[in-house]
Amino acid sequence: xxxxxxxxxxxxxxxxxxxxxxxxxxxxxxxxxxxxxxxxxxxxxxxxxxxxxxxxxxxxxxxxxxxxxxxxxxxxxxxxxxxxxxxxxxxxxxxxxxxxxxxxxxxxxxxxxxxxxxxxxxxxxxxxxxxxxxxxxxxxxxxxxxxxxxxxxxxxxxxxxxxxxxxxxxxxxxxxxxxxxxxxxxxxxxxxxxxxxxxx
Numbered sequence: 001x002x003x004x005x006x007x008x009x010x011x012x013x014x015x016x017x018x019x020x021x022x023x024x025x026x027x028x029x030x031x032x033x034x035x036x037x038x039x040x041x042x043x044x045x046x047x048x049x050x051x052x053x054x055x056x057x058x059x060x061x062x063x064x065x066x067x068x069x070x071x072x073x074x075x076x077x078x079x080x081x082x083x084x085x086x087x088x089x090x091x092x093x094x095x096x097x098x099x100x101x102x103x104x105x106x107x108x109x110x111x112x113x114x115x116x117x118x119x120x121x122x123x124x125x126x127x128x129x130x131x132x133x134x135x136x137x138x139x140x141x142x143x144x145x146x147x148x149x150x151x152x153x154x155x156x157x158x159x160x161x162x163x164x165x166x167x168x169x170x171x172x173x174x175x176x177x178x179x180x181x182x183x184x185x186x187x188x189x190x191x192x193x194x195x196x197x198x199x200x
Contacts, residue, residue, distance in 0.1 A: 016175050023167040031160040038152050042127050043114060046145040049085065050131035053143045058134055068135050073098040076143070088144040090130070097141065111142060116149075124148045 053075075061068060076089035076098040089098040094111040096104045107121050115128040130144040 015178050016171055019174055020167075020171055023170065027160070027163040027167050030163055031156065034159050035156045038156060039116070039127065039149075042147055042149070042152065043129060046085070046127060046129035046147060047131075049145045050129045050143055053087075053145075054131040054133060061135060065135055069140065072133060072141070072143075076100070084147065086146040088146060089133070090142040090144055092139065092141060109144075119146070124150065125153065 057068070057072060057075075060071075063071070072089055076087050077100055079087040079100050086101055086104075087099065088096050088104055088109075090109070090111060091097055094108050096107050096109060099105055101122075104121055109120060110128075111130060112128075113130055115126070115130075117125065119126045126146050126148050128144055128146045130142045132139045133141045133143055
């Protein structure tokens with residue numbers, strides 16, 4: 001009886017243990033790939049917005065510098081997609097000149113082409129893409145599109161939890177199937193082996 005119990009434990013430990021390790025690796029990889037694709041998609045969207053805005057203003061330079069710069073400021077301050085994405089107008093030193101969010105104006109922020117991290121002013125985790133604003137061949141500032149990642153991070157977390165729940169459910173099914181297999185196949189073989197030893 002003790003041998004049977006020991007065999008069952010070893011069987012379950014080896015089978016379920018290996019599958020659990022492989023399943024955990026798969027869950028981490030699946031969640032990582034999903035997170036990478038979501039962040040890459042957000043970056044692509046912001047890049048297209050930033051480039052399109054810079055190109056639009058580059059094509060409309062038949063006005064004085066003051067008029068051109070005033071138009072850039074007005075566009076940043078009245079940007080209409082502010083629920084999902086925010087727009088900032090930066091000078092060449094990284095100072096926010098204009099934005100629909102007043103708390104950003106006057107602050108100095110990163111002028112990296114692509115930024116992923118915590119926003120120093122709002123404390124939110126953000127993805128930001130910048131594109132230069134040019135007038136008469138000179139760079140006079142940058143348009144910077146900013147998107148908070150909170151909702152996307154929650155979706156990524158939800159997907160990760162779902163994958164882990166599926167993994168646990170699968171392991172429970174495998175453990176039950178293995179237990180039934182041991183009872184129906186291994187146990188009778190062990191009983192026959194024990195009886196053979198007694199007869200011998």
